[in-house]
Every structure is written in C-alpha cells, then in structure tokens.
C-alpha cells in the first residue's frame with residue numbers, strides 16, 4: 526500500500542519573506558519546504574555553497590529540502606536561440622549542485638514571457654478574506670498594463686515568475702517569441718529535456734513541469750502544457766520517469782473542459798506526477814466563461830471535489846511531494862499574494878485529513 530506522500534510548504538527564503546521556518550515546522554504533518562533562490566538571475570548556475578547553506582538552514586529547523594520550485598528556464602532555451610546550449614549547460618550544473626545536497630525534484634514551467642496570469646491579486650470574498658482571481662474582462666489588451674497592476678498589488682514582494690528585471694524587457698520578449706508557435710515551442714522543450722535527461726538520471730533528480738496557468742493562450746503567446754493530450758505528448762516525447770509533471774489542480778481545472786480527476790488518476794498511475802499543487806477554485810460564471818477565483822481548499826467553498834482529487838492521488842500509488850497551493854489572505858494577514866501562512870496551513874490540515882481518511886478506509 527502506498528502511504529508515502531510527503532507534505533511540503535513553499536518557502537521563499539529568510540530574506541524574501543516574513544514566514545519563518547519555525548512557523549512552518551509547527552504546522553502538523555509538514556515534513557519539508559519547497560525552496561527557491563529568487564535572487565539568482567535566470568540562466569545562471571546556482572552556486573554549490575548557496576545550495577549547501579540553504580539546505581543546512583532548512584535542516585537545522587527540523588525540515589527537509591527536497592523540492593525546488595522553480596529553476597526557471599531561460600527564454601533563449603524556450604525560443605531556441607543558439608545561445609541555448611550555454612544555458613542548458615548551466616542548468617545541468619545547477620542540477621548537479623542541487624543533487625549533491627539531496628534535492629530530488631525540480632519544478633519548472635515552459636510558459637513564454639509570463640508565468641501565471643490573474644486579473645486581481647486582492648479579490649474580496651464575502652467572508653472578508655482576499656484571494657487571487659481571473660476575470661477575462663479585466664485582462665488588459667496591453668500586457669504592460671498588467672505588469673503595472675502587478676507591481677502595485679504585491680505588497681512589496683516579488684512574485685514568482687514575475688522577476689522585475691526580466692519583465693522590464695517585456696517588449697523585447699514579445700519580439701523574440703514572434704516566430705515561436707506551439708510546434709516550435711514543443712520542439713524546444715524536447716530539445717531541452719533530451720539534453721538534460723542524462724544528468725537527471727545520473728543525479729537522480731526528477732523534472733516536474735508545471736502546467737500553463739491559465740491553460741490556454743494569452744496575448745497570442747503559445748501554450749503547450751494545457752490538457753491531457755499535452756501531458757500525454759510530453760510523457761511520450763521523452764519517455765522516462767525523470768521527465769515528469771507538477772500536477773497543479775487549479776491550473777488544470779481553470780479550463781472546465783479538463784477532467785482534472787481523470788488526469789490526476791492517469792498520470793499518477795503512469796508514475797509521472799512527482800509533485801502535486803493542491804488547490805480549489807470557484808468558477809464565477811459556470812457554463813458561460815472560464816472566470817474563477819481561488820477559493821479556500823474545502824470542497825464546498827469551491828467548484829472542485831477535493832476528496833476526489835486527493836483520492837485520485839492516493840488510490841493510484843502517488844509517492845511524491847504535495848503542497849497546498851495558494852491560500853487566501855485571512856485573519857488580517859498581509860503578504861505575498863497567494864502565499865500567506867494561515868490559509869495554506871489550513872490547506873495542509875485539510876489535505877492531511879483527507880489522506881488519513883483514505884488510508885484508514887483502505888485498510
């Protein structure tokens with residue numbers, strides 16, 4: 526029987542946030558943190574001594590660091606420029622440096638220009654809490670406007686995937702992606718994966734791609750990890766368990782045409798989900814459009830059945846890492862949108878409760 530999931534909590538680092546490792550350690554059931562190094566420019570090697578120091582710091586607080594989210598992919602790799610080989614070599618060295626200190630999974634994404642997109646980072650819910658929300662009508666035609674909104678609404682924190690120095694050149698980025706369609710982007714992803722897989726195998730580090738958020742094209746940019754077919758393509762294109770998935774339930778369900786439960790079941794069974802981001806979303810106008818907000822984790826607060834989500838992982842032999850995904854801002858907390866302490870801690874407790882019930886029911 527499988528009871529090997531490992532509950533984790535995303536942590537941005539002592540100089541990047543006010544949530545402390547001691548606080549995380551006190552959340553029942555959390556074994557490890559999901560770490561990152563936001564200050565290292567994309568494309569550069571993560572220095573071994575920095576990795577060693579981070580792992581030591583986490584372990585000194587009684588937690589483990591086995592998952593990194595994210596080692597971002599340089600745009601030259603996504604676009605397929607000749608300079609990509611240099612960045613791929615750097616990526617391989619980063620994998621080696623991480624492996625040496627016990628990292629097992631690297632979460633990344635292959636979205637051009639933007640990581641996740643939301644229209645509102647402070648959407649007010651009737652109960653007083655605030656959350657992230659996506660309403661198509663509020664997405665400006667000019668991406669620059671969105672960037673301006675984000676730079677105002679993040680409470681002084683850098684948002685993951687929205688690094689200011691990179692986004693300062695958003696016009697240039699749109700320019701270099703001008704001839705990159707979905708096929709080209711797929712080709713470039715396969716080129717990247719084939720180049721790094723031997724290193725991953727040698728180091729026993731699994732790659733886990735995050736689905737596109739939202740899972741459809743925005744601003745005319747290609748998106749290639751949107752649905753079951755894309756995930757199936759990915760697994761077959763480079764057919765090794767080291768080429769795996771970060772299954773983000775929210776991102777997948779943001780297209781209501783996706784059957785998030787069936788996708789979870791299938792790719793867990795296929796041994797390709799190494800990391801699960803578990804969150805609930807609430808469709809604002811079901812049947813009419815894809816607008817949604819990120820609700821509390823509890824099933825009845827959103828549109829997803831969280832029991833079925835956890836069951837899909839549990840019953841199909843999931844042995845990877847889980848983290849509650851974004852949480853709302855509750856109890857007066859302020860912080861990085863999506864990444865407060867309190868609501869994510871409630872998410873942990875809830876997912877652990879579902880897992881325990883499934884375990885005991887199965888015995």
Ligand code: DNO
Nearest residue numbers: 595632633634640685686735
């Ligand atoms: C947002 C996150 C994403 C995710 C990246 C993975 O909160 O889920 O930024 O970390 O897409 O590379």
